[in-house]
Amino acid sequence: MPWKAFEYRGESVWVRVLDTGKPIVRRGLVEFRYKQGAIKSYRxxxxxxxxxGEGTGEILSDEAFGGQSTTPSTKLREQPSVAADEHTIVIHTDGACSGNPGPAGIGVHIVRPDKISEISEYIGEATNNVAELRAILRAIEDLGEDERERTIHLYTDSGWSLGVLIGGWKAKKNVQLIDKIKARLPEFPKLELLKVRGHAGQEGNEEADALATKAVRIEDSTVRERPR
Structure with a gap:
């Protein structure tokens, strides 16, 4: 993954970013190095x-940056390889918890050609990472046999979840849950896992966030469907 210059405590540093130039947040932290070609990373x-500032917008690849890469080269994409059309299933997922760990909930917002499904599910005591993963799994579980060959775009604002599922990141916790999701992904060959920026007004992501937060607030689950 590439690097881009940012200001940190009055000096210029290099931050690990997406292709769009947005810093990658993993477990709430961003990786950076103090100079081009440096080996040691900080977070x-x-x-x-x-x-x-002006003149520092260049994004450098790992090769151009130099030093030693500490994260896999698999990119977390924000744009699907195939643009959505009227037949595409578009999913947004989110997890929330009060405390970390604490009472947790998941939100799943699914837009199909003919209907919209909203899943707000309370999952009890859990960490934020577990909630994010559980939301992705719940979305996949909602897909039907007749949707296996459909184009599906599944968006999450959890870069960590994408990293451990498709980015090659090594997970020390939640391994069984991660493996369970990975085992389901091949069932939907046209399903793409994509990164979306959280709390940025993105349609679908905002709804998923509200559904997850609602589950935590009321400590209960609801499922709602309506015509599109």
Whole structure:
């Protein structure tokens, strides 16, 4: 994955980013290095970085940056390989918890050609990462046998979930849950897992977030379908 210059505590550093230039947040932290070609990485919260300013918008590949790569080269894509049309199933998932761990819920928003499904499910005590993964699994479980050959775009704002599912990242926890999702993915050969920026007004993501938050708030589950 590429690198881009940002300001951190008054000096320019290089941050690990998506192809679009947006920093990759993993477990709430962003990877950065102090200079081009450096080997050692550090991590801090996203809000500690500011755009470095005019003339520093260049994005460098791992090869151009130099140093040692600490993350796999598989890219977390934001855009599907095939554009959505009237037959595409578009899914947004999200997880939420009050405390980490704490009371947790998941939200799944599915737009099919003929209807919209909204799943708000309370899952009890869990971490945020578990909630994000459970939301993805619940979305896949909602897909029917007749949808196996459909084009499906599944969006999540959890870069960590995408990393451990399709990015080649090594997971130390939640391995069984991760393996369970991986085992289901081949059932839907045209399903793409995609990254969306959370809390940015993205249609579908906002609904999924509200559904997950609702489940935590009321500590209960609801499923609703309506015509599109």
């Amino acid at each position: 801090t919260q996203r809000e500690n970085f500011e755009d470095a």
